[in-house]
Amino acid sequence: MTYTNSLTLYPTAQRLAHAIDLMVNVKGGCALLAPGMMTMQAFERRLYGDLVGVYKPAGQFTRSIILSRVMTAHFGNKGAIPDASGGMSGAEKFPGFLDAMLGLFEQLGAGLVSPGEYEQIVGYAPSKEGDIGRLYAAYEKELLRHGVVDPAMARRQLVDALKQNAPIPFLEKYREIQLEDIYQFTPYRFELFRSIARRIPVRIVAPAPDSRREAFGFLTDNLAKFEELGSRAEKLEIEFDLDPEGPLADVKNRIFEMDPERQAENPQESPVAIIAGSSRYREMEEVGHALLSLKREKGYAWRDFIIVMRDIRPYAAIVEDVFRRYRIPFAMVKGVPLTQAPLAKAALSIFVAVDSGYAREDVLR
Structure with a gap:
């Protein structure tokens, strides 16, 4: 069990939960206790309470x-x-x-x-x-x-209070603040962290710059504000980090190429087959035919197949009927609908970014 006196900020609760999951699962399930983890919103509320007073937002x-x-x-x-x-x-x-x-x-x-x-x-x-x-x-x-107060008033009050150099008890137990996946620096956030950096070191962790300017130009433009401070940056620094190569690295790199070269046809067959039909019943019949063909031609065992559906509820009775007719053994596991699964949403988000022309919000998501 390890304690840290570094405060790490994340843009959303979902990103914070993901960071906690990674820490809990490290080294075979050993838990790493790190109390210095907050969302950006919670951090702002805590600062406001220390410097301005009770936060009374107007809904x-x-x-x-x-x-x-x-x-x-x-x-x-x-x-x-x-x-x-x-x-x-x-x-x-x-x-x-x-x-x-x-x-x-x-x-x-x-x-x-x-x-x-x-x-x-x-x-x-x-x-x-x-x-x-x-x-x-x-x-x-x-x-x-x-x-x-509304958000506009609260932001101005917080920045004005920071400029007065009033003590912040909340930050006294931390030796530094680290920003993870926070790349959108409005004038408010720029002044916020610039003022905080006069008291405590602030480190912005960002992906290393590369040639994908069209997709990530807003990120480098935002960070340039801090780089231009020069000697006035006080205790603020930017740390560039390379994304670890994972199983989706090749796919990710190809999607975000600005001018992708035509690739030769991949001789390897895709491990995922996407099947569609005019109706749910027809879809399941096509799935049944595909499974029988693959087992006969490739020699696969039944345990080698898995079928993922948008929602198992409308398919359950159809699967039971079709697979029993085709004599295909099966077992159904109920989970969240595919469109709500965090992994599926994360994987599909890159396509949303491409479709929107690399809109800033979609790239951040």
Whole structure:
């Protein structure tokens, strides 16, 4: 049993659970106790509690109600909010306008843009920008009046508190912070870890750069922000790591090639056969024919075959009927549907990334 005084942060609870599984299974099932493991969200909440106070978030419904009231005051009674220009008058009636404004305010928070800073923006459409700025300011004022905060306010409060160099009891027991699989550094996260690195070493672990710029360009662009700090980076460093070669390494490398060369036909047969039919019953008949042919031509034993289905429930009776007619011995094991299996989701996620043109969210997932 080993204890560590390094705090490792992960982007999601699923990624944290995977890291714990790897540690539990290391060296034949020996458990490695590492209390310094948290998700990014839990870390931010803990910091907020130490530096700002009790975190009182306004839920999505609460934020919607508050902004709706602000919009009613703004567009329905221009005297309620000073200098209402009416540049966006009527827009509030369009479906999705309220959600769009909430999304915009959250993005402004990720950029650490306060209502006062937003009001200084001039350019494309001054009257519309003015309306949005006044909505933003009135919305935050209402949140504060109700004693709650939204993500944008919480982020600014946390970064401002860090810049005051107030003590953080939570971090005193750790000698360093390590970021695993966290590559999206908004202005908020950039300032967050830049400020933390003035107190405690921060290490960002990232995959080693390679030629796949189109697929992973956003990652190198994000890390470049820290590299450009130079001597101002304080105790922050970037560690590049090579992914271990695994059984899917060849497949992964080919999928993410930007200009893949045509490969000669693989003389080896694929160990996985994908069978489809016009109906479930027809699919099982095709499976039965394939099993009989392989056993006859290749000399396989029945135990050499496994059939994976999307969901065993609609197939169970069909399998029993078809396999008994074909005299194929079988046993059924019920598990989670294939589309919900973590391994299947992880394996298929690379195809989602390719299909979306390597969208940042899909590559991270």
